[in-house]
Amino acid sequence: EPATLPPSERIIVLCDVGWISQLWGPIVIERSGGRVTIRDLLERIYAFFQTHLTAAEVEHISSLEPNNYGLLVDAYQRRTTQRRLGVLRDWEWREGMRRVDCLGDRRWWWGVWVTYNSDETWHLNLGFMN
Numbered sequence: 001e002p003a004t005l006p007p008s009e010r011i012i013v014l015c016d017v018g019w020i021s022q023l024w025g026p027i028v029i030e031r032s033g034g035r036v037t038i039r040d041l042l043e044r045i046y047a048f049f050q051t052h053l054t055a056a057e058v059e060h061i062s063s064l065e066p067n068n069y070g071l072l073v074d075a076y077q078r079r080t081t082q083r084r085l086g087v088l089r090d091w092e093w094r095e096g097m098r099r100v101d102c103l104g105d106r107r108w109w110w111g112v113w114v115t116y117n118s119d120e121t122w123h124l125n126l127g128f129m130n
Contacts, residue, residue, distance in 0.1 A: 007035030012123040013045065013112070019064060020102055023057070024048075026123065045126065049100040058097060075101040105130040 003011060013027040029036050029044045053061075062069035079101060080093045110127035117123070 001038050002035045003029075003038045003041045004036070009034055009036060011036045011041060013041070014115075014123055014125050016110075016125050016127045017103060017106060019061075020099070023061070024099070027126075049098065049103070051099050052095065053097040053099060053101070061102065071104045072097060072101050075104050103128055 002008075009031050011029045013029070014021045015027070027044055027048045029040050031037075031040060058069070058072065061072065076097045079098075080089060106128035108129050110129040112124045112126055114122055115125055
């Protein structure tokens, strides 16, 4: 199924989570000569948040607010130790922090909405809630 009507070969998604969009920019989903599907959209959003954080990113995020590092660690620990991962738990712990950990307690999908820009383009906004 196409993600939009009319179908689009390019969708830009902005995250409605504070500084995340400022740090990494938008999520861009493209399918040249085709149409972006709902599956493409969800897979790209998932891949975006599964990206590992570099040490420099963790340091930068920690410098933005005094309690950011603690919030990152809490989210990372919750993701890797409090879920039923079985044998994957140790592997996931060793893999380190990911962008999803920057969501903190905003782990629930709230939805998407469209913003129309003055240059006659549009983008989707991605919202999360706790």
